[in-house]
Amino acid sequence: MNIHDFSKGKPSRPYVNPAWQLLFKSLGTRKEDEHDFKVYLDRVNDEQSKKWLLESMIEVNGNKSWIEALRRVVPMITIDKVRQYALSLPESKEVEHWGKPSFRINNKIFAIIQEDGITLTIKTIGEDRMIFTTMDSKTYRIPDSFTNLNYMHVNLNHVDPEELKGLILKAWRSLAPKRLVKQYGDL
Template structure:
């Protein structure tokens, strides 16, 4: 595989989950490679392990720095390494909101509980005290709210008689080493998975007022205006007519706009077969780093271009407030 996603792993200690990610990346057709291991502690044992494996390392102690300044130093190292994703693996720092937001959807963490249960610390002791039958571990996307991002994968680990937080933690750590590489691999592959891309596009399209989905010429299409008079404002195209693209097809304002977009940003836009003759543009979804806010804006704009005036007037009034 030549188009592996590049990940930077942030650690603060031994880096056992980092090691699991590294060794998994070298087995079979893994879709990611580790290009950097960085730490807030220059003495973190995991840095030596990474260096021994030929992986670039970076350390920057946080003492005496503001949270934002330290995050900026770490982020600069991540960007210089060319990383597409940041994976937290025992990184014992609370991150600034700005750092997290810049990597929205591309920063992952692993947490030793079955989220949403037991966010924060002392997860094993809390699970045992609650009388739970299982503890476990969860991989989630990082958001400004602690341990609150989308859960990507989980493994349940039984709590047995006479378990202590320490004994449960040992077994959960084994589960983490199996779960994290697989969850990271699935996450970094989302951008090339038609089902995942359609699901995300569908959620955005159907959130628009009075929108519905109907297949058209073998493609999922999205309409507004009702069963009998509804008009299409978007289509999902999965490598149709010989193109390599998985794309959103949306309406532009004119053929000139379409051609300008395709000429100026050919890595983002293309002129789709048949639809392009009517001024529809293809927005490529199967590429790393898609700006989904921009996709949502295209959907909204395309929706407005065909929605009944009663709906657009209502939206205009709502926007005023």
């Protein structure tokens, strides 16, 4: 969103974009602002506006409970971003796996996008799975059907983008041939 999106309405009767209003209100929230935020969440269908508000509130350290509420409705990391990053890794391919997109290296799966569009199943190594799922159970969890396999679910609405990139890279490295890992060691 840019400065031209600051106002809405007709030129004869402009008003300040609700997302901009809420960004400022999130810096010093009053009791009556809670109502405005709830109305915005319930009535505004503009996903770009909500995404902009979420990113902006994170950047300025806005109201934490509002950030959490927005994270529940706005995916911070889109499926397209996951796909773009996974396929940027050398020799990775996207292959359908039981009707879902999976990302592979050497025909071994390192990530699967689940049907809900907000869950990524990812290969883990060693004790990483236990550490992540214990550290943040809202973002990471062990799939019921994978208790004996080193995979975990990652909630794309809650995970930090840089942390996810690191996890995808680690998953890729765990399955990639040693020559590739060595050749692209500084990814």
